[in-house]
Amino acid sequence: MVKHFETRRGVFRAVNGVDVECAPGTITALLGPSGSGKTTLLRLIAGLEEPTCGRVFFDNEDITSLGVQERDLGFVFQGYALFKHMTVAENITFGPRMRKMGIDLDAKVEELLKLTGLTGLGGRYPPQLSGGQKQRVAVARALACNPRLMLLDEPFGALDPLVRKSLRRGLREIVQQVGVTTIIVTHDQEEAWDLADHVVIFNKGVIEQRGTPEEVAREPASPFVMNFVGDVNHLPSHCQLVRKMGFHTDKPYVMCRPSDLSVYTNFEEAPHAAPATVHDKANVGRVVRYYLRFDDGVDVDFAVSRRVDEERYDMDVGQRVFVEAPPSRLMGFDYPELDGTAVVA
Structure with a gap:
């Protein structure tokens, strides 16, 4: 996958020839400093950016030409993007209603509220929720359409450290229970190590190393990785x-x-x-x-x-x-x- 942007300073090589494969039902963390290419790759997977070259496949299906709505994705972003004028239940069912999925919406809401630890909060509005509760509503909304792939872009960045740690554990349990393949973008090493089955380390638009968190920590492939991951x-x-x-x-x-x-x-x-x-x-x-x-x-x-x-x-x-x-x-x-x-x- 390649994505270059034309700028006044020249060609910005945001993603410069990377290949990432995610096993079904696993969590893959794209980890790297700001500007390393991880968020751009997430946007390419989502269809929010068109690649300079390269293809995106779901299983053996080439979905590169499909629009965002056709890719069957769930999104969780740092700001959550909840509709303040809608209740929690209405936020969760927004996707299924827009897609006219023909499912029992009330049953779906109750299922997802229970799954995310929000039982009894379906009638509240986002301003009435804590930051951690909003984040769980965003996860429930992302799962409401039964996505093939869930994408999370710095989903815990707006939360304090204690809440982040608790929610990371909850998110991993939810993903394992639902079995949805998940990609998370983060610059937080602890977050990646807590959540991910597989870690991909980005630097300057390319991949420096990939592997399990244990493999990357134990055997860093380059000075950049060793310096970026952990204390030195x-x-x-x-x-x-x-x-x-x-x-x-x-x-x-x-x-x-x-x-x-x-x-x-x-x-x-x-x-x-x-x-x-x-x-x-x-x-x-x-x-x-x-x-x-x-x-x-x-x-x-x-x-x-x-x-x-x-x-x-x-x-x-x-x-x-x-x-x-x-x-x-x-x-x-x-x-x-x-x-x-x-x-x-």
Whole structure:
């Protein structure tokens, strides 16, 4: 799939040759920074944009030439787009009524209200609902026409973190119960990891990596993916830790995840580790974060759960420690490789 836009600066390559396949009944997350192409691809799938080249298939049916209404889709967008002058029930049945589906609308409403945890709210109007309730009404409305595919574009962006987490769990249960194939666009990694069976990482209009959340987190395919997914430390490639670990790269910098560091308080436990000093310590909710400074002045973050810290570490500022990192978990990079800016040529 390719989608280029003409701009005053040149050709904006929003989607620049990607191929995505979604297995039936699964949730696929399109994940990437702003301008990486994920929302444009969603709009191409929906028929809201015409591709520069490429085709869209549902199973073996080419639906590229079909309009939005003919594609049998359900939509949930960040703003929900509920009709304020209609009740919840009327919002849910809007699609079936427009399509003249000839179903029992009252039964459909009750079914979807129960499915989305909104039983008894069918007579309310959107301004009378909380943000989380509006989001569930939007999901119910998207499911009312029994879509072949459900598309969600940053559906939790307008909600506070606690509500988002609760609704993510609910959405996954709904999708699994209904069995509808779902594509969600997000820039929130936690959201993608909570919801998706399959993750597609976008950068500059192309796909950097695809796989299960576990595969992408465990084996990032590029410096961009490793830097984008999760916390990382950036180190000079000639620094003490990198040299001690025997890691060699022709790149000027090296990345490692705080979770991949092993920290020892006794030299005998790790005689080949790099010595460091606990420079600072912070309690961040359920996590304790240490800031370690090596003898060459390079700093790294090291984070553990509060329970693990109490059982194993409980280190003091100024304490000497010894740090290791598996060479297989280190990655050389240069900063231009981490740039997520879309390409204009």
